[in-house]
Amino acid sequence: MPIRSTTSFAVSRFGVISATTALCVVMALMMLAASAHAMDRRVLHDGWEFRQMPPAKGDAGIGSSWRTATMPGTVHTDLLAHGLIPDPYVGAPEAGLQWIGLADWEYRTTFQVSAGERAAVRSDLTFDGLDTFAEVFLNDEKVLDADNAFRTWRIPVQGRLREGSNELRVVLRSPIGRMLPHVQSMPYRIAGNYPSPYGDEPKDVLTANFVRKPGYHYGWDWGPRYVTAGIWGSVQFTSWSAAMVEDLQVRQDRVTASVAELTAIATVDAARAGDYQVRLWKTGPGGDRKVMATQRVTLPQGRSRIPQSFRIERPQRWYPTGYGEQPLYTFDVEIVQGAGIVDARRVRTGLRSVELRRERDADGRGFAFIVNDIPVFAKGANSIPFDMFPSRVTPAQLRRVLQSAVDANMNMVRSWGGGYYESDAFYDIADELGLMVWQDFMFGGGMQPAYDPAFRANVVAEAKDQVQRLRNHPSIVLWCGNNEEEIAWKYWGHGKTLKEADPEFAAKVWDGYVQLFDRDLRRVVEEDAGGIAYWPSSPSDDMAEVANTPASGDMHYWEVWGNPAHPPSAYLGVTPRFMSEYGLQAWPVRKTIDHAIARDEQRIDSTQVEAHQKFLAGKGNERLLHYIRMEFGEPRDFDAFVYLSQVMQAEGIGLAARHHRASRPHTMGSLYWQLNDVWPGASWSGIDWFGRWKAMQFHARRFFAPVALAALRKDGRTTVSAVSDRTTSRKGEWRLRVMDLHGRVLGDERTRFELPPLSAVRLATYQDAELLGDADAVKTVAVLDMNVSGELPVREVVYFTEAKNIAWPASPVQAELRQGPEGTTLELGADAMARAVWIDFGSLDADIADNALTLLPGERVTLGVSSSATPEALRAALHVTTLADVLSTPSSSRSTATP
Structure with missing residues (x-):
């Protein structure tokens, strides 16, 4: 609708009238303002x-x-x-x-x-x-x-x-x-x-x-x-007789360190045509509040868009976590008639520039997110719905999981397309935490009836609703059309089968797909998302003929875990531009299993266990055993099966993530499948339905650390790289020790180096023979430590054979709980190499500063423990498990906990 500006309205209307007339006008305006206040929501x-x-x-x-x-x-x-x-x-x-x-x-x-x-x-009923x-x-x-x-x-x-x-x-x-x-x-x-x-x-x-x-x-x-x-x-009821603010978009036209050029666009639904004042307020991150723009307008009846452009000098910019702070601005638009505000709308946003950069190089085309001119390596996971029934997901539940992502040094989550568009709380929390969000439209797989114009129109209306609802969130950096539909059609037989059965219908199906995902949704994002990039599918190369290729676009890699079920070392043979899915499964911690499955049903092939294992229609434990047996051999009981599933998952995903990071800048993202769970069961998650961490989440905190070490061994060769997400160079030292499982050092060397900003630097490459010399591979490890100025120490341990072949020493882990002025701590020590040390407190909930760790011979560590349980109860429930315990016979379990 056209809007007639009436900036001089007050002067021209009142400048030449009598006092009596003016009094009548003022009284009428006061009555109008009073009626305008009758807005009800x-x-x-x-x-x-x-x-x-x-x-x-x-x-x-x-x-x-x-x-x-x-x-x-x-x-x-x-x-x-x-x-x-x-x-x-x-x-x-x-x-x-x-x-x-x-x-x-x-x-x-x-x-x-x-x-x-x-x-x-006007009166409306609204169903969200x-x-x-x-x-x-x-x-x-x-x-x-x-x-x-x-x-x-x-x-x-x-x-x-x-x-x-x-x-x-x-x-x-x-x-x-x-x-x-x-x-x-x-x-x-x-x-x-x-x-x-x-x-x-x-x-x-x-x-x-x-x-x-x-x-x-x-x-x-x-x-x-x-x-x-x-x-x-x-469900909402709204009634009004003046004007209602339907929406407020704060479009970020240009954001630099020196200036933010913004346009606030208010969408107003006027019940009656009339003259109004539109006033825009800004509240800065520090609480300072000021009017940024005012405008007098004549609105026709119905919906109008009212843009107001303004600038903020030296803006406080929003950064992904790890790259800066997350200051948030609040903007309020008020619609004023007479002496009263008839309606208002508030949004909160962060100011930043964001770009999906796809530069051509000798290998193909890159895929990198650039935020405030910084190329950000995306580290994170795919999120799925947080419950089968979305209405019972609470903000506290969302915050616990998203905070856990940040605590594990993640900076991105991909909100996957087979669920629902998350609540406002999800994106508010992501904004506050600095988590970038890759947002799928809600298409999770298969093929859509997009050949039907009515279906497409319905989806376009849905997309407009959701893009307009979410477009002010600085966390959203990409809108993606769907999950895996393009590759399903091209490579999984969906397209081939239909073409053979009915070529005409197959062509119609694909043309509908192209129309919806390459044109319709792209247009919605271009028109309504405020400059955020659109990507038609994941994985894709932006509708190029070949999809899911390491040369260009994003990749999903499921030949590890999925068919043909390669070993995790196969991750090292695939170097993508951006890995948006890969994963290994594990069961959750015992307390979570106890909630869902009766103790007498806790067997790999029981009805209740298979009911909570959805891969291969309940037979996914066979695939899980395949991976456990590769590295660890046959688990002796259900507890060992659960523990080894977590160790396998954590170590395998860590291998892939470190490879991706060490491949920077060719690779600029690593998002594993998956962050969270929809219910208590076996899955690829690192955080279970209750918010409890599996071993992988503790490992993620290490392999996604801002400065990390990647020691990648394949085919008897170990490549050592240092990676940094920091925007300034750092000096450091790395140390290589070769030792036996009892701590006898066979070789020791130290090297100083400089780590450039935003980089991956290859430090060394070794053949097994160079490291081992005459030492026995089943009794020897290589330990790599890195200390970089201003960063936490980093360690990687390289093993020269599968865990099932290693001669693990029968040396106990000592665990002592102490109560002091700073709270409860747990002190751990080991006389010999202790791999995959897992601490739990049975039926008690307790948060531990670290877990799923490796102790070197003679090493002692102290961990904070937070729990509502008493120290006595914690001490009684404490249980420590190591890989040596699980790979031994039941009579020779070697982990002890002492009061």
Whole structure:
């Protein structure tokens, strides 16, 4: 809509009128201001009820009675709250709960509307999350048919309200029931993801990719199948008679050390045409507040965009963690009419420049994020949903995991596309912590029916909603179209199979894909994201013919763990421009397993264990054993299996991450799969569903340290490199010792060196024979230590054979808990080499300063311990495990803990 500027309005309107007329005008303006203050915004989260309609087969006889509901929420969580279903995470209840996804559900509440609200010129109901096929009724009149869980649904309801009580009702249709007839009628079907093993839909008829709903609800290889429904986002009622601020974008046109050139764009919905003043405030990171721009405008009825440009001299810039601070500015836009503010909107953002740089070189094209002119090596992991039921994820839960990422020296998370767009809290916390976010659109795999124009239009509306909601967050540095759909079509047989069956339909499917992911979503990001780059798929080379190549673009590498299940040393043979997925699986800590699986079921092949192992439909433990046996041999019991899975995962991922960092600047990112968990089970995560760290998370803190050492051994050759994320050069010394497992030093050398900024420097290369000499490989290790000015000491240990072949000494680890003025500490010592030392406190929760560490012979370390348990309880529960313990016979366990 056009906006007529009326900057001189006040002078021209009042400059030539009589005092009486002026008094009347002032009184009228005061009345208008009073009415303008009648803006009402409130959430409608109270008094909700739900029921099933009508009962479905296998529903355990819950009937169709109305029961109280929690809002926001889901059907599964409401049923659980009433004790109508067992805990979906405990034992193996999954098969018996699939009826929930086949049923239709109804929710209702009432809310009060005052006479003033009913008389308002405009009234809206807004649903921030309807999952998924939802019919909304207001006072028994249908006002919405929704079909997308990721959209914001805003419903004009003026003229439909009653003074007093109003009933709001939402009917949620089964997404499987809605889509199954359509998919079954297709002569040839497009590829989906994970077939249901439970019979709720035929294994050859997959409906998930036809529905704009979280894909992981249909099951994934790290989580269960719970096709839930619900009102999972906020429900709001808004009424106004003047103007409402729908959105405020603070577009960063140019940000340098000397100046930030910004444009604040307010989107305003005017109930009536009229004259307004728009006022923009800035509050700096230090709390200083000032008006940055004012403007008088005449707004037409309806939606208008009001831009205001301004500058901030010498801005405090936002940096990724490890590169600087994260100062945040607050901007408030106020819409003023007469003497009153009729509405306002606030956003918080950080000021920075960000670029995805793709320079050509002799190998192909790079893939590097440049923030404030600094090429940042991206270190981190892929995040998945934090729960099967997103409405119960708390900000505290998000903060615990994201803080853990920062504590492990990560600076980026990739918010993966098979879940949902995270809550505002997720991005607020990422902004505060300096975590860059690679944000996927919500497409997790398979192929989409993008040949359907209505489907594409629905997705474009979704994308606009989400990009506009999130575009002020400085943490978001990339929008990506989808996860693995391009390579699935090109290389996994999806495209080939359909081309052979129906070439015309296959061409239509691919053309739709190109239209959606190369054009439509790219256009949304270009128009609405404020300068953030777009990437069409992961992995991809920006729609080039060849994807998932080390030469250009980003890569996923799954030939380790996935087929053909190469050993972890194969990571050293792949040097990508940016590795956005790679991973190894492990089970979580014992306390987490105890929550989900009964002790008498804790066997590798038990029903409950297989229910919580989703890879290869519950047989993923066979793949896990394959990797454990390679390095460690046969685990003697379930506890050893769990412990060795974590050691294998931590060491294997560490090998890959160090290789990526040592390959800088050819490689500029290493994001392993995965950061977190959706429930308590086996997965590729480093942090489990409770927020507890696996061994890999402790290792990540070392291999992602700002200054680190990479000692990479393959085929009898060890390459030693130093890597630095620091922006200034550092001086240091590195030391190489060759010793036996009892600490007898066979060789010792020290070398001083200078480490340039933002670099990887090769320090040395050794053949095994150069290091070992006449020493026995099964009794000898190489220890590399690096000390760099201003940094924590760094250590790497190189072994010359698999752990199962090493002659581990029968020397105990001593562990002593002490209580002092600084709190509880744990002192550890070992008389001989102790690898993969793991400390736990059984059923007690305790945070330990370090874990999953290696002790050299004669070495002693002191670790802080934080717990609500008493020192006596901690001492009684303390248990220390080493690799030597687990690889020995039960009678020769050699780890001890002393009071």
